Every structure is written in C-alpha cells, then in structure tokens.
Amino acid sequence: MLRSGSSRPRRLLRRLGAGLVLAVIGTAAFQGLSAPTASADPSPSAWASLRSCESSGNYQVVARNGHYGAYQFDRGTWASVGGTGSPEKATRLEQDYRALYLYRMRGWQPWTCARKLGLREDSDARSKVKPTYAEAQQVSGATGSPTPPTPPAPSGGTKTWPGVAYRSGQCAAGLKTFQQQMNTLGSPYHFTATSCYYAKTKTAVLAVQKANGLPQTGTIDKATWNAAFSGTNPFTAATPAPADAPAWPGVVYRSGQCAAGLKTFQQQMNTLGSPYHFTATSCYYAKTKTAVLAVQKANGLPQTGTIDKATWNAAFTGASPWS
DSSP: OOOTTOOOOHHHHHHHHHHHHHHHHHHHHHHHSOOOOOOOOOOOOHHHHHHHHHHOTTTTTTTTTTTTTTTTTTTHHHTTTTTOOOOGOOOOOHHHHHHHHHHHHHTTTTTTTHHHHHHHOOTTTOOOOOOHHHHHHHHOOSSSOOOOOOOOOOOOOOOSSSSSOOOOTTTTTHHHHHHHHHHHHTHHHOOOSSBBBHHHHHHHHHHHHHTOOOOSHHHBBBHHHHHHHHSSHHHHHHHOOOOOOOOOOOOBBBBTTTTTHHHHHHHHHHHTTOOOOOOOOOOHHHHHHHHHHHHHHHTTTTOOOOBOHHHHHHHSOOOOOOO
C-alpha cells in the first residue's frame, strides 16, 4: 500500500496526465484537418424569417415603393449582383441565389427586416465570395443538384437575344443595347440609352414590329429583338419625329402659376415617361419644375426652370430625358 504522502504516484499521475492531454490535442488536430469545413451562411430558417418579413414569402410580389420579389430587391441592387430583367419574374432559385450573393457582398445591411429580426452576420457576410447555385439551395432549404440558369448574353452590342422579354416601364442592361441599335438604324428619337423602357422606346419598338410584319404588342420579344438587328429598318426613309406638338401658347410659365397650358405640358411629361406621374393639375409646383429642368438639360437649354418657347418645343419634339 502506498502512503498518501508518497511522491512517486504524484509523478506518475503527472506523466499520465500530460500524455492524455497530448493525445486529446493530437486527435482534435487530426479531426480538424480531415473534417470538411461547414458552410457559415445563414440557416434556412433565418432566410425564411427574412422573406416572411420582407414579402410574406411571395416571390412574385411587386411593392409600390419600387421593390420586387421575395427579398424586395430594387432594380439597382438586383443588377449589382448580376440580376437581369425584373426580380419578381426570376425563378425562386435565381432570387435565392442573388440574395445569398448580396449577403456575401454586404451582409444583412441591405434589408431593414434583418435589423428588425435581429439577424446576426457570420463569417460569410461581406466575404465577397461569389456563391454557387448549389450553395443557394440552402436559402430555401431545397435539396438536389440544381442546374444553374443559362446566363443571358452580354449586352455589349451583341445581336443575340438576351432571353428576356422587355416591356414598358422596365429598366435593364439589354434595353440599352436595343436603344443603341435604334440609333444605329437612324432612329429620329436620339436615344441617350438610359436602359429604361419609356415612351420613345415604345414608339421605336412599334415601328420595328410594323416594318417587319410582327404583331404590334410593344413588347421586345425574341422576334422583335432579331428584327431590330437583322430585319427591315423602319427608319430608312428618314421617318421624321412626331410633329403633332401643340403650338406654344405664347405665355412664359413660371413656378407658382396655374394655367390651361400647364396642363398640356404636364400631360406631355406623362407621355414621355416621366417618373413623376402628373395628375395634370394645371399648376406649376415642385414636380413640374423638376421636369422642366430635366427637359432643358436633355436638350442643352439654359436650366432656368421657366417654360419659354424653346422649352415648350423641346418637350414635344426634342430629346426626352426619360427615353
């Protein structure tokens, strides 16, 4: 029997203890090297909470404030992570993928609901690492091996249809390519290629469709796109710009005035695709002034904010600031 005061068992225990610690450390190190690293992206439940708060989980929703789809992208943010077309028209996987991409670029910062829900960022947030479509499946908890959607053709002047049907009110990179082609064909509308589909773009689309015997739907579908690049040119006869502008009423309008001529001017702003949606009140207030300055700037006129003869004529026959 060993005495409790003996030093021998203590030395033995110390040696055994040290050996056990080294063994545990070695095992942990080996497991750390051999085990795959788990993804640190947010869980499906976190994404589901975000969708529920942002859009009630509706992938096709369009909000009045200019936000779209399950994650309420605005068009600029959608485009910043490679999205094309309108977000709510994209597939669920595509919306999930772009949301994960945005998270890896900017964390939860873009989503107000993330702050309301108290969602926390992890190591993948702001990592700038482009995800795969397989990784995006976890966003909605899907399983299987997805096939990534075929990306649209680049918009740098290509004649290939990008695979998206464009309609009035949309903004997209492909529309810039279409507008540039209209200029190349000699369109009288002098597009500044804003990438947005408003009144002048629709007039050009209808002209292309009419010249090529296509249904005049105003939609840039595959047939219309191909006709714009390889079909009959509707502008070869030097079609003049619409000349049905009402004559200048001979009155210079300024901020604060109300007059019948101002209603005509406001209605023309709506026709040109102004984002201000005038109710044509016949009174010159802040929104009217903003539109006047935009017309003057687009047509190289002094930005006085006054509707004089030159500004009036530019509004009806000049370059549109919202083409």
